[in-house]
Each structure stands twice: as structure tokens, then as C-alpha cells.
Amino acid sequence: MPLVEILSIGTELILGRIADTNAQWLAQQIEQVGSCVRQVTTMRDDPDEITVVIHEAIERGATHIITTGGLGPTPDDRTVDTVAAMAGCGTVTDEGLIAHFLQRLRRSGQNKISDHMGKVAIIPEVATAGPNANGWGHCIIMTYRGVELFILPGPPREVRALYPVYIEPALREAGRRSNL
Numbered sequence: 001m002p003l004v005e006i007l008s009i010g011t012e013l014i015l016g017r018i019a020d021t022n023a024q025w026l027a028q029q030i031e032q033v034g035s036c037v038r039q040v041t042t043m044r045d046d047p048d049e050i051t052v053v054i055h056e057a058i059e060r061g062a063t064h065i066i067t068t069g070g071l072g073p074t075p076d077d078r079t080v081d082t083v084a085a086m087a088g089c090g091t092v093t094d095e096g097l098i099a100h101f102l103q104r105l106r107r108s109g110q111n112k113i114s115d116h117m118g119k120v121a122i123i124p125e126v127a128t129a130g131p132n133a134n135g136w137g138h139c140i141i142m143t144y145r146g147v148e149l150f151i152l153p154g155p156p157r158e159v160r161a162l163y164p165v166y167i168e169p170a171l172r173e174a175g176r177r178s179n180l
Helices: 021-032 047-059 079-087 095-107 115-120 156-178
Strands: 003-009 036-043 064-068 091-093 122-124 128-130 139-144 147-152
Touching: 003 021, 003 047, 021 036, 021 064, 021 156, 036 047, 047 064, 047 079, 047 147, 064 156, 079 091, 079 122, 079 139, 079 147, 091 095, 095 115, 115 122, 122 139, 128 156, 139 156, 147 156
Parallel strands: 003 036, 003 064, 064 147
Antiparallel strands: 091 122, 128 139, 139 147
């Protein structure tokens, strides 16, 4: 059975400025597919804290870790750089995401990606990016120390669009493998 930890990243969550509806919704979805949510942790946008909490989740035996938040274009969004440093790799601009962004922009008559959007297309070198058909936020997928990480944006509508496309199938497959 997949053992999942949910990590909600955002100083705004800690300070009570925004309610964390993602963790509750994700936990319900994860349980429905027969996986076990072991722990939910909320933390600040702090690289050291993010690194420690991911390592603690791995030590507790998580097979899958889902993070939400910290993928935006602002300087306090540090999840991508933190996870890349943790994995000992650099970051790259994902050309598939750039193409996806351009396609969406062209539908609204634009043909240039802003610097902010360019930052959102940066992922760890060892990761893959799953585009979001319903929004700008995407799913970053990577394996670290044998654990599958799904790095999601913070807006709930983005999380709800990405979960059934990338995370649910992975959890179902991991559940099938563990039952063999």
C-alpha cells in the first residue's frame, strides 16, 4: 500500500492568511484510491525547513510525497530551487512547458511569455513536468531516494486539476504492485 505524506508549503498558510483546503481534499482522494496518508505537514517557504521535512517523511517510510505551494513566480516561491539543491542537481527551463504556455497565450491573442511565466517553467534537472490543461500551474514529478515526489502549485483549482492526471494513476499503479 502506498504511504503518502502531504507537505503544504506557504508562509501564508502558517500565518493563517489562507486556509489549507488542499491537504484535506488530497487526503480524501488518496484514501479513496486505497493509499494511506501517514502525515500532513504545513511549513513556511523556507528552504532548510522544506529539506528537513522531506527527509523526515522519507525516514518515516513514505513511498510518495506530495507538496503544494511554492511554485509561483515570486522570490518567496522557493520549492523548485530547494528540491533541486536537495537532489544535488541544477534547474532547467522545461521547453515543453514553454510550448504549452505559448499555446495557451496565443488563444488569447498574446505571443510572448513574461519573465514571471518563464520562472514558472523552471524545474529540477532530474524531474519531469506535467502540464495542466486547466491552468498555468503544473506538476513536477521526480524520484528522490527511492520516493516519488509530486510537486504541485498552491491554488486549489490547480491541485484538483493535476491530481487525477498525474498522482492518482501513480498511486493506483503503486497499490497494484504492492498487492502482487
